[in-house]
Amino acid sequence: MKLDTNLHHIETANDWKKVLEENENVMICCGRMGPMCIPVYGVMEELEEEYKHIKFADMPFDSPEATVIRNAPEANGFMGLPFTMYYKKGKVVKATSSIQNMDQVRSILDQHLPKSN
Amino acid sequence: MNSTNHFDVIVLGAGPAGLTAGIYLSRAKLSTLILNQGTVGGQLILTHEIANYPGVELTSGYKLASTMKKQALSFGATIKTVSQNPVIFDEGPVKIVKVGDTEYTANAIILTLGGSPRMLGVKGEIEFKGLGVSYCATCDGEFFSGKEIIVVGGGNSALEEAVSLSKYATKITIVHQFDNFQAFPAYVDEAMSNEKISFVMETEVVEFAGNERLEKVLLHNKKTGTREWLKTDGAFIFIGYQPNTETLKGVVSLNQNGEIIVNSDMETSVSGIFAAGDSIAKRYRQVTTAVGEATVAALASAAKVYEIKKELQLTN
Ligand SMILES: Cc1cc2nc3c(=O)[nH]c(=O)nc-3n(C[C@H](O)[C@H](O)[C@H](O)COP(=O)(O)OP(=O)(O)OC[C@H]3O[C@@H](n4cnc5c(N)ncnc54)[C@H](O)[C@@H]3O)c2cc1C
8 A cells, every 4th residue: 555646655564663763853644645635745745855854754544554653642633634743763743633734844844853953 | 135036937836827837938948937835736736536637547636747847847947836925026027026035037927826725714723623623524524423513615515525524424514604505406405405414504603612622613693693602523614715816916906806817818917927727717717727728828928028038139
């Protein structure tokens, strides 16, 4: 199960673990190919060049392995796709539910996953 | 001011219309800058399946937009993502576009700003987005299984989506600001015959509230002037689309709906400023209409640029 984006794809819980272990700063968008999710993938693709210190990835919401995100305590109460998680050193530093625009994503990245740290 | 850059044409917006203009202009060897806010591809990327774009078999809007972007770049167009609103100044044959500290100039501008879903713009709407407030039934419907929700709106989308949400929710209240629906009668009939759906007419949502997620909405009855809290687990908002022309007020002529008025060359009320796609005043909004109008705008603006260049050569 893979999403049709140009981002790095996370397909299994093992992939997810590996990405978090190998990268200090990670943003993962867990969704489907729907109107609330696609703009977030688009924003991530556009920001990939600029935020080289961050690993950008997607994960299919319907994959049984996506429980690593769907059931995360930080996603408790989320009722809108996609679930987007921001990790620093393997820990969730921010999580959002539903569509986010470029400015919103940028402001989270600058605040929680800044370049200098 | 940090820098000054001159282009033959500046295109504002990189949806299907803007990308088409970029393809035509850069193929005609005109230096072309496309400034885009948001995701390149515009509303096209929101379309799961495109089945009505001639010559292209069933594809996703995302793929079609990626190909359009690739084409525009391959012919030499420059695409820049901006987070601030571009501001236009008309100096006759030279147009100035300012984005923050950066100033760009061009001999013509094409406006392809498209449209966006309308938000209610009331207290709590942004705070509870994804925590009970939603704009997409197919995306988020399943989170409301066994729950009571409201649907805001009275057009085709609102009534159609209310019916589709009845697969999940136990009770749906349609809240509409007028005393009649704007939707096609067939959609109204279907919603009315659905026993899970009830209606609150002539009423507006004025606030969303809750703790960790949405718990209630404040309703304002326009007829009686009374306000009442309604407990709800979710609110789906379908109140139509609006043109992204807020920043164009006072720059070009807009109609009462905020849509850009153009002539048959897609030229606006200002000479040298053209427009195409969903942000112009028209009846049908499709990818094919957007790319068709953008083709006209690109060719007409190219003719204008050649005219200006010729005049400048004659006077020099
Ligand atoms: C869910 C959905 C399904 C659809 N399905 C179909 C279909 O099956 N077939 C079909 O033909 N059509 C379909 N449409 C309609 C089609 O997507 C639009 O008609 C088309 O995308 C309009 O193109 P556009 O370039 O005019 O505007 P848009 O696609 O809206 O693009 C405008 C671009 O300009 C950007 N922008 C906005 N303001 C500014 C600014 N101030 N400065 C710079 N950039 C700015 C926007 O972010 C966007 O990237 C659908 C639309 C939706 C929402």
